[in-house]
Amino acid sequence: MSKSWTERLFGGFRKTSDRLSENLSAVVESAEPIVEEEQAEEQAPEPAPEPVAEAEPTPAPTPAPATTPSPEPASIVAKVATTMRTAKLDDATLDEIEDALIVSDLGPSAAARIRDKLAEKRFGLSITERELKEAVAEEIAAILRPVAVPLEITAFPRPQVILVIGVNGSGKTTTIAKLGHWLKEDDYSVMLAAGDTFRAAAIGQLKVWADRIGAPIITGPEGGDPASIVFDAVKKATEIGTDALIVDTAGRLQNKRELMDELAKIRKVLGRLNPEAPHDVILVLDATNGQNVLGQIEIFKEVAGVTGLIMTKLDGTARGGVLVAAAEQYGLPIHAIGVGETLEDLRPFDPNLVARVIAGVA
Numbered sequence: 474m475s476k477s478w479t480e481r482l483f484g485g486f487r488k489t490s491d492r493l494s495e496n497l498s499a500v501v502e503s504a505e506p507i508v509e510e511e512q513a514e515e516q517a518p519e520p521a522p523e524p525v526a527e528a529e530p531t532p533a534p535t536p537a538p539a540t541t542p543s544p545e546p547a548s549i550v551a552k553v554a555t556t557m558r559t560a561k562l563d564d565a566t567l568d569e570i571e572d573a574l575i576v577s578d579l580g581p582s583a584a585a586r587i588r589d590k591l592a593e594k595r596f597g598l599s600i601t602e603r604e605l606k607e608a609v610a611e612e613i614a615a616i617l618r619p620v621a622v623p624l625e626i627t628a629f630p631r632p633q634v635i636l637v638i639g640v641n642g643s644g645k646t647t648t649i650a651k652l653g654h655w656l657k658e659d660d661y662s663v664m665l666a667a668g669d670t671f672r673a674a675a676i677g678q679l680k681v682w683a684d685r686i687g688a689p690i691i692t693g694p695e696g697g698d699p700a701s702i703v704f705d706a707v708k709k710a711t712e713i714g715t716d717a718l719i720v721d722t723a724g725r726l727q728n729k730r731e732l733m734d735e736l737a738k739i740r741k742v743l744g745r746l747n748p749e750a751p752h753d754v755i756l757v758l759d760a761t762n763g764q765n766v767l768g769q770i771e772i773f774k775e776v777a778g779v780t781g782l783i784m785t786k787l788d789g790t791a792r793g794g795v796l797v798a799a800a801e802q803y804g805l806p807i808h809a810i811g812v813g814e815t816l817e818d819l820r821p822f823d824p825n826l827v828a829r830v831i832a833g834v835a
Contacts, residue, residue, distance in 0.1 A: 499573075617797065617800050623808065631715060633753070637721055644811060649682070654819075657688070662714070669699070756779045757782075757783050758785065784809075797831065
């Protein structure tokens, strides 16, 4: 039986969740073991009094048999004390937590925000390893919840035009197919448009996916005018009453001016047919790129007017902490995440689940 997307998500994020979990554990373990000392004081038998010289020999009453803890209970107590390490949330411990968050790709801003929240709620109090991870997960979820926005088909008149952008290799074309399948599962009609005319492979790949999901596709020759293809696609989708038109676009970043001019031309053509289009400009990001995706967001936000994000490749060794950095720095809606290679592996973004995975809470 194939794994559920939740299992795949928990199986992924290895670089982030493992590293952050280990670092948070290290913070607690390196702190003074408060609970161990307290338990040791409570469990240890009182020391026998030192012998005192007697002034004169007086017959002493017969003492009651001494009760000595058996070795087995003492061993159990020692094990419990070892597993219940507790740290005190002082400035030094909070600094260590902040460092652990930064090296886990959450970024300085999000790390500082989480540190401040922990200090506000629990400064000076003791905290176990489990409690620390739970607390960090809650603060990560608080950052992610405002950007968890579902993609909804609401445009009228139809179609809702969705431009999908992203660098080559980010999983853009595959994500378009998954998104089309997702919308069709919700009973929306879908059409694809192969606007990335600079790569014959992109056109061919999208044709294969369109056939697989049973969606019509509008294409043109390699090297053709993307705006012309988009014009034909919008015209056809309008004629037949298609709910959603998903447009693939070129993923070149080497020449920002060329990309900006191309997207501007597409927007101009769309405006002549539907003044509201494009309704969505979705940037597809590869989570395995870590902090590098923040630079991609910055560029595409400038040249394309990004309205939302989809993060792919979160089923492997992705550094998913960058989701938190992106949410904190840009606040763009995150519509979905990719957790595998099949059509069913595009899923709505669940901030609570993702937060717990990142923080290493099983």
